[in-house]
Amino acid sequence: MELGLKGKRALVVGASRGLGRGIAEGLAAEGCHVLLAARNVEKLGTIARDIRARCLVEAEAMELDLADPSSVDACCARALALGVDVLVNNSGGPPPSDALGVAADTWRRQFEIMVLGVISLTDRLVPPMRAQKWGRVLTIASSGVIQPIPTLGMSNTLRAGLVAWMKTLAGEVAADGVTVNVLLPGRIATERIAELDAAAAKRLGGDVDEISRQAASNIPMGRYGAVEEFASVAVFLASEKSSYVTGTMVRIDGGLVSSI
Numbered sequence: 001m002e003l004g005l006k007g008k009r010a011l012v013v014g015a016s017r018g019l020g021r022g023i024a025e026g027l028a029a030e031g032c033h034v035l036l037a038a039r040n041v042e043k044l045g046t047i048a049r050d051i052r053a054r055c056l057v058e059a060e061a062m063e064l065d066l067a068d069p070s071s072v073d074a075c076c077a078r079a080l081a082l083g084v085d086v087l088v089n090n091s092g093g094p095p096p097s098d099a100l101g102v103a104a105d106t107w108r109r110q111f112e113i114m115v116l117g118v119i120s121l122t123d124r125l126v127p128p129m130r131a132q133k134w135g136r137v138l139t140i141a142s143s144g145v146i147q148p149i150p151t152l153g154m155s156n157t158l159r160a161g162l163v164a165w166m167k168t169l170a171g172e173v174a175a176d177g178v179t180v181n182v183l184l185p186g187r188i189a190t191e192r193i194a195e196l197d198a199a200a201a202k203r204l205g206g207d208v209d210e211i212s213r214q215a216a217s218n219i220p221m222g223r224y225g226a227v228e229e230f231a232s233v234a235v236f237l238a239s240e241k242s243s244y245v246t247g248t249m250v251r252i253d254g255g256l257v258s259s260i
Ligand SMILES: NC(=O)c1ccc[n+]([C@@H]2O[C@H](COP(=O)([O-])OP(=O)(O)OC[C@H]3O[C@@H](n4cnc5c(N)ncnc54)[C@H](OP(=O)(O)O)[C@@H]3O)[C@@H](O)[C@H]2O)c1
Pocket: 013, 014, 015, 016, 017, 018, 019, 020, 037, 038, 039, 040, 041, 064, 065, 066, 067, 090, 091, 092, 093, 094, 113, 140, 141, 142, 143, 185, 186, 187, 188, 189, 190, 191, 192, 193
């Protein structure tokens, strides 16, 4: 299927590893130029070189710290100068926490990274998409938005707020050919998930493989998802072929969330 992504340009946040990297590589494989953003610009540089060599598209590394408004400004300026058709919002996950007992400063800091940083970026990059009557905004959230995950209180809460903002935005820009959708990973095998499993093994005093096996047994498909399985849904939603899909959340979770 021709996805209509050739020659378009995407800004992918959190492209230095995991889901963001997988999406950037998936888009580039379809002929989309990519601007890769995250804090670790050295790692991004290596990924960009590899993408340029393999996919014959433009790939540029861009330092971005969502916690720093001046860094967000600089990233927006570069993205606006190049012209961005597809924005993939992503950030690091917050530390585990209960609902109770989180310090106000911790809430504020995580809000600035996960919500305000993403809103600021989107706020600046969507107007040119509207003007050209074509754009795609994708945001990586979590299955915890539908089925809150115990021990991830901050993630459940802040991501739900961001999803509400994205849904509001979707209605505002739909008539201009800009679609706004949210991706909900369940448990996709990235370094972050490996780190979380290792932390759980340490906390519970168990074996990390046993922890992973137990987590996978709670997923109807009986396994973690692969980054490529997640990225292929994102690439479709970024494409021309998804032109009538907006304001929605798509679960990529192997059936993990139990509600319809
Ligand atoms: N994998 C899953 O199954 C799963 C499930 C539910 C939710 N999620 C969420 O989906 C997102 C991506 O997941 P992942 O597994 O790919 O996570 P990951 O491996 O930790 O990747 C996070 C990416 O975000 C970047 N990042 C972190 N803090 C940043 C900041 N302040 N400014 C800019 N970039 C920043 C990181 O790069 P630098 O360190 O170089 O900045 C990295 O590229 C996370 O928020 C995660 O919590 C994932």
